[in-house]
Amino acid sequence: MYFGGLKAVDDLSFTIEKNQIVGLIGPNGAGKTTVFNCVTQFYKNYEGRVLYSTEDGEALDLRTIDVTKIVRLGIARTFQNLELIPDATVIDNVLIGAAQDVKTNLFDHLVRTPRTRQQNRELRERAIEILEFLNIALLKDMYVLGLPYGVKKKVEIARALIANPKLMILDEPAAGLNEQETQELETLIRKIRDDYGITVLLIEHDMRFVMNLCDIVCAINFGKLLAVDKPAAIQKNPLVQEAYLGKED
Amino acid sequence: MTKKLKKALTFFDHHVSCISRRVHRVLSSIPQLQFVLFGLAMVIVGYIVYTGSSPGNINVLAIIMIYSMVALGLNLLLGYGGLISLSTAPVMGLAAHGMRILVVGEQFGQVNYFLAIVIVLVLSVFMGLLIGLLSLKMEGIYLAIATLFFGYIIAELAGAFELFSYGQSARMGAITFFGDTSLSWIHDIWTLYLIVVATVTLVVIGLYNILKSPTGRAFMAISRSQHAALAMGISVRRYRFLAFVISTVVAAIGGILYVTFRQRTGAFDSRWNLELSLILLAIVVVGGLKSFFGMFLGAMIIIGIPEFYFERIEAFIINRGWFGESFRMLGFSDVFAGLMIVLAILFYPRGAIMIFYTLKAKLIALKQRKAGRDVSIDVE
Numbered sequence: 001m002y003f004g005g006l007k008a009v010d011d012l013s014f015t016i017e018k019n020q021i022v023g024l025i026g027p028n029g030a031g032k033t034t035v036f037n038c039v040t041q042f043y044k045n046y047e048g049r050v051l052y053s054t055e056d057g058e059a060l061d062l063r064t065i066d067v068t069k070i071v072r073l074g075i076a077r078t079f080q081n082l083e084l085i086p087d088a089t090v091i092d093n094v095l096i097g098a099a100q101d102v103k104t105n106l107f108d109h110l111v112r113t114p115r116t117r118q119q120n121r122e123l124r125e126r127a128i129e130i131l132e133f134l135n136i137a138l139l140k141d142m143y144v145l146g147l148p149y150g151v152k153k154k155v156e157i158a159r160a161l162i163a164n165p166k167l168m169i170l171d172e173p174a175a176g177l178n179e180q181e182t183q184e185l186e187t188l189i190r191k192i193r194d195d196y197g198i199t200v201l202l203i204e205h206d207m208r209f210v211m212n213l214c215d216i217v218c219a220i221n222f223g224k225l226l227a228v229d230k231p232a233a234i235q236k237n238p239l240v241q242e243a244y245l246g247k248e249d
Numbered sequence: 250m251t252k253k254l255k256k257a258l259t260f261f262d263h264h265v266s267c268i269s270r271r272v273h274r275v276l277s278s279i280p281q282l283q284f285v286l287f288g289l290a291m292v293i294v295g296y297i298v299y300t301g302s303s304p305g306n307i308n309v310l311a312i313i314m315i316y317s318m319v320a321l322g323l324n325l326l327l328g329y330g331g332l333i334s335l336s337t338a339p340v341m342g343l344a345a346h347g348m349r350i351l352v353v354g355e356q357f358g359q360v361n362y363f364l365a366i367v368i369v370l371v372l373s374v375f376m377g378l379l380i381g382l383l384s385l386k387m388e389g390i391y392l393a394i395a396t397l398f399f400g401y402i403i404a405e406l407a408g409a410f411e412l413f414s415y416g417q418s419a420r421m422g423a424i425t426f427f428g429d430t431s432l433s434w435i436h437d438i439w440t441l442y443l444i445v446v447a448t449v450t451l452v453v454i455g456l457y458n459i460l461k462s463p464t465g466r467a468f469m470a471i472s473r474s475q476h477a478a479l480a481m482g483i484s485v486r487r488y489r490f491l492a493f494v495i496s497t498v499v500a501a502i503g504g505i506l507y508v509t510f511r512q513r514t515g516a517f518d519s520r521w522n523l524e525l526s527l528i529l530l531a532i533v534v535v536g537g538l539k540s541f542f543g544m545f546l547g548a549m550i551i552i553g554i555p556e557f558y559f560e561r562i563e564a565f566i567i568n569r570g571w572f573g574e575s576f577r578m579l580g581f582s583d584v585f586a587g588l589m590i591v592l593a594i595l596f597y598p599r600g601a602i603m604i605f606y607t608l609k610a611k612l613i614a615l616k617q618r619k620a621g622r623d624v625s626i627d628v629e
């Protein structure tokens with residue numbers, strides 16, 4: 001994947017197994033977010049292929065799928081820079097994630113047919129359930145603007161969760177969180193995998209968080225793969241150490 | 250004596266707060282009712298004006314309601330969809346002229362009033378799609394300019410084909426409601442006013458429903474978190490089109506109401522021009538994004554105050570010959586509108602409607618302070 005002359009992702013290849021928590025690490029500007037954007041089809045002019053195994057076991061080339069249809073395949077993501085509606089309530093923000101489940105049309109909305117009301121009720125209930133799971137149900141009617149950063153991050157996760165994904169892609173979920181919040185997030189992500197059966201792919205700079213949580217870690221630098229391995233092995237990997245230490249001097 | 254008065258007051262206060270609490274509860278469970286109440290209030294106000302000393306002011310009331318409704322449609326575009334349009338006035342004009350052409354029928358033959366409405370609305374959907382096309386390619390100031398030229402092109406085409414040059418009068422019992430009751434502007438202005446109030450109320454409720462629905466949420470998503478919208482399966486293109494179609498249809502309804510009420514179409518160069526588009530935009534900005542009552546307040550400030558007061562002041566000043574005709578040329582009302590916009594942006598960037606929220610918060614604070622003092626007195 002190129003940006004002008006800059007090669008942001010270079011000949012990178014890795015596989016994610018079902019029900020794994022996979023970490024993608026690398027120094028700033030390594031191309032992690034760009035990988036996510038290629039997977040979720042925000043960028044389409046990359047070389048190579050992104051394959052996704054569908055329900056009936058077929059390998060689907062995601063490039064053939066429009067960015068707005070990705071969520072229907074069961075891939076939901078969050079963003080590094082919060083992408084929330086500041087002047088909408090928490091629950092309304094979460095409900096954005098349920099857009100694909102809205103079966104009513106504009107006319108239903110115009111006259112508020114019983115069908116619409118029924119559906120709104122169901123979706124709200126589902127949203128509240130998820131907010132309860134994330135321990136922010138009390139804030140559901142607050143406007144997002146002015147909420148603490150940690151809560152906003154959770155709202156992003158809730159919005160992805162309500163889409164009923166099979167694969168959840170989190171871009172720096174722990175960035176900006178304090179120690180305690182990071183711990184809570186760790187438990188939550190583990191629960192997301194264990195209770196909801198969702199495969200998780202995440203980018204994170206907090207090494208302790210990554211090493212505690214992930215089954216597999218993929219380290220990249222300058223868009224190139226350094227190593228894919230178990231966390232313990234990644235920590236010992238000389239290439240990875242060099243990438244991180246080399247950046248510091 | 251004072252004790253009795255105090256007792257009576259607390260009794261009264263208690264009941265008022267009981268009622269207001271109950272009203273509040275009903276309103277929060279069926280929020281659409283607030284618009285029905287508003288409609289009823291406008292009927293009462295209209296009746297007082299109509300039977301009062303200057304019944305002509307009922308015109309201003311009707312126009313304010315129509316503009317508030319159109320402004321709410323524009324608000325859906327601006328406040329929710331983050332899009333801008335300067336073609337609102339020409340769209341209203343087209344609808345008004347279209348109604349006249351179809352209903353009066355010197356050119357293409359006569360059509361039933363209601364059928365004419367359907368035709369005009371269908372055409373306005375297409376127009377909305379056309380304007381929406383522009384928004385796929387550009388944003389912000391560029392979009393504003395493009396829509397501005399869209400309006401100019403409409404006006405020019407209209408002039409070139411002499412479509413709208415058959416005069417502006419659309420009265421003569423051509424507008425026939427329910428069989429053969431034809432309404433004339435002179436005699437049935439009260440009925441026409443009721444039609445305006447009822448239509449505006451219904452349209453506003455419809456818009457409110459849309460804005461509070463998944464569609465309304467999608468509008469906010471495409472303007473405030475486009476990436477999240479895409480990732481969650483919301484097509485930005487689709488909702489941009491939809492926003493333009495809805496606001497164009499609402500503008501067309503405004504034009505239809507205008508021609509129905511005034512029984513005149515209004516000319517493109519003097520009424521349905523850029524100035525009106527800008528005034529509608531000003532109503533949105535001054536009134537506040539995202540609420541109908543904000544739009545009504547904005548329309549009252551931008552149109553109501555100049556119409557109700559300044560006309561008189563202007564006439565007064567000009568009669569006295571203080572500043573002469575040049576004063577009229579200066580356009581006191583326009584200066585006022587401009588001033589209001591500047592003030593609104595400076596002090597109430599979220600709209601004049603916020604004044605009420607501030608007042609409410611102050612009132613509650615005051616009440617709490619008073620309650621606090623009462624308690625402390627009790628302790629003594």
Ligand SMILES: Nc1ncnc2c1ncn2[C@@H]1O[C@H](COP(=O)(O)OP(=O)(O)OP(=O)(O)O)[C@@H](O)[C@H]1O
Nearest residue numbers: 003006008026027028029030031032033034035080
């Ligand atoms: N839209 C873009 N246009 C041009 N260059 C870009 C664009 N997005 C990213 N880049 C560049 O591509 C490289 C990789 O960026 P990317 O955002 O993927 O890094 P990252 O690993 O997510 O970094 P960080 O840890 O800071 O989030 C960087 O050099 C960046 O400047």
Ligand SMILES: [Mg+2]
Nearest residue numbers: 032033034080
């Ligand atoms: Mg990044």
